[in-house]
Amino acid sequence: MKNIQIGIPSVFLKTRWWWMANCLVLIIVFSSCRKFVTVENPPDILTSDKIFTSDKSATAAMLSIYISMMNDQYGNNGSFACFSMSSLAGMSANEMTWTQNNTSAPYFQQFSDHALTPDNSYIGTFWSDGYGYIYRTNAIIEGLSKASGVTDSVKTQLGGEARFMRAFCYFYLVNLFGDVPLVLTTAYKENMSLPRTPAATVWQQIITDLKDAKALLSDRYPTAEKLRPNRYTASALLARAYLYNKRWLEAENEASAIINSGKYGAALPMPAEVFKKESTEAIWQLQPVIANANTPEGGIFLTAANTRPNYELTQQLLNAFEPGDNRKTTWIGFSSVANPSWAYPAKYKAGAGALTEYYIVFRLAEQYLIRAEARAQQGGKIQLAQNDLDVVRSRAGLAPTTAADQPSLLLAIEKERQTEFFAEWGHRWLDLKRTNRAAALLQPLSPPGTWKPGSVLYPIPDLELKANPALTQNDAYNN
Structure with a gap:
């Protein structure tokens, strides 16, 4: 079996020059996997118009995001996609503390003490990974709209998955950072100079994407296991989004649809x-x-x-x-x-x-x-x-x-x-x-003096502020 990983430029990292060399291509990298999907080996580098000429290569582009989500926690500092959201935000919530003494400890301790600094590398990776995934979902949505060799059923499924994943990433970005740039295209030069978008507008886009995803996705999973989103996956995040926005009846209805679907057991397991x-x-x-x-x-x-x-x-x-x-x-x-x-x-x-x-x-x-x-x-x-x-x-x-x-x-x-x-x-x-x-x-x-008004938001990373003068810092981190 093969799995697929697409390398795409992080939308706001002008300083990361090695991404810029690949800004017009999608790079397909194969590594070992167990049983996610069977695909044929494509060339090492495919332009986006070639990726969307077959069901297999288009599907590979989407699957590569899920694979990256599981890979990133091993190679990067703080991808919100998996482990780091549990551990670092868990420290912010006083659920746990870091016990080891090593070079990571000062940055780890900042989460527990609510004394984050904009140069914290884990904060930087939350941002860059989130926008890296968003860039890739935008590329898939745009590629599918012009796809010549992708069947309608696959277009529908992948379009739903991509919109769900974009909403998923923005859900965590807006919760961690507040106002964040709303990037809905792959026009990276324009995206690099976007200012922060009001959180209310980002939330509107999250809900719109999830409604669209629900309309496109089936209640059946595309795989034998629950490894790719279905309609109820979009409903699960939509119910959460409605709850966070105090839209109580809509949150109740979305949750009820999942509970009453019968797909997830008659009772909660032990x-x-x-x-x-x-x-x-x-x-x-x-x-x-x-x-x-x-x-x-x-x-x-x-x-x-x-x-x-x-x-x-x-x-x-x-x-x-x-x-x-x-x-x-x-x-x-x-x-x-x-x-x-x-x-x-x-x-x-x-x-x-x-x-x-x-x-x-x-x-x-x-x-x-x-x-x-x-x-x-x-x-x-x-x-x-x-x-x-x-x-x-x-x-x-x-x-x-x-x-x-x-x-x-x-x-x-x-x-x-x-x-x-x-x-x-x-x-x-x-x-x-x-x-x-x-x-x-x-x-x-918290230690005396570390908690400030606005500490509920993480700082905008230093690298991003330097790369994009249109960005502003959250109030708690303005010296």
């Missing part, structure tokens, strides 16, 4: 089964592509007995679990190298060896909690919101919620999201930001 590759709860997964390796979490979070883990879960997080919560016993590991013992994330159990786990991007429990929150916010649906919350609590081995009014129920849902999604895609950090509770909960945990 905690030990959630993160396996055959998980019935998974809505969209990414397949590991590194030989003899499972997910990045399995490789980096897990630790051997009597060994200090790389990342330690904070006492604040551990205290959030109720007695008898099966997630604490199943999803958290403990190492006895020190007293008290070190606690670390252990949702994924496999590191090296046979492939037993895929990387989950969206799963069904989130949809129950999205619907619970959306219903609670509507006021007259308290019982329905309690029912959804209790689906997740029951799977964890907990009794039904005792929260009986809107304020207490919303806090109960927030707490459930904390214990359900810790060390997973930065959920806690984004939740505290969107509910305006970050300052109240995180400032007391």
Whole structure:
């Protein structure tokens, strides 16, 4: 089997001259893979008009993005696509801390201390990877519009996947940085000098792309496993986008469509089964592509007995679990190298060896909690919101919620999201930001003077400000 990776210039990195030499081509690079797709070897370098002359090469262009998402966390500093969103945003949310002493520690510690600087290389990679993926999705959308040899059914599928992926990238960029340039074409010279677009406009584009993706995608997965987005994958992100924008009824409806589809099991699986590759709860997964390796979490979070883990879960997080919560016993590991013992994330159990786990991007429990929150916010649906919350609590081995009014129920849902999604895609950090509770909960945990108004946003990277004078810095980082 082969997998495919397209190298495309990062939209805003004028300073990265090696990208500029390839600005008019798509480079197809083959590396080892297990079973994502069967393709024929094309030439090493293909112009975009040649890529979109067959179903196989056009599909390869899309698949290369998913492969890069799993590859990037091993070769780059902070791709938001996978592991780094869980670890670095997890440190921002006081879920975990970095325990090792090495050259990365100062930049890592900035996330925990809320003392980020614009030259933090991990921040730079969040930005450059996000826009690198966006450039590639834009190239696919443009290429499909002029494709001569791609069948209509493949055009439809790939068009839906590309719009979903563009929305996915902008979702994280706008949440991490606030206003960001909205790039919808491959006109890189113009894109390099774009100013920041108001976040509200970026959100409009995210929702538009996801609606378009839903219209183009089928409810069936293009692969035997859940490795490429389907219609419900777009719905999952759309439900989240509606929730973040306080469009409660629309969030409820999108989540209900997924829950009621019957595609993801009649009941949530037990905690030990959630993160396996055959998980019935998974809505969209990414397949590991590194030989003899499972997910990045399995490789980096897990630790051997009597060994200090790389990342330690904070006492604040551990205290959030109720007695008898099966997630604490199943999803958290403990190492006895020190007293008290070190606690670390252990949702994924496999590191090296046979492939037993895929990387989950969206799963069904989130949809129950999205619907619970959306219903609670509507006021007259308290019982329905309690029912959804209790689906997740029951799977964890907990009794039904005792929260009986809107304020207490919303806090109960927030707490459930904390214990359900810790060390997973930065959920806690984004939740505290969107509910305006970050300052109240995180400032007391930060070193004196580090938390500032505006610390909920990451700084615009130095390299980007130097490359594009039209960009401005977020307020918390203007000296």
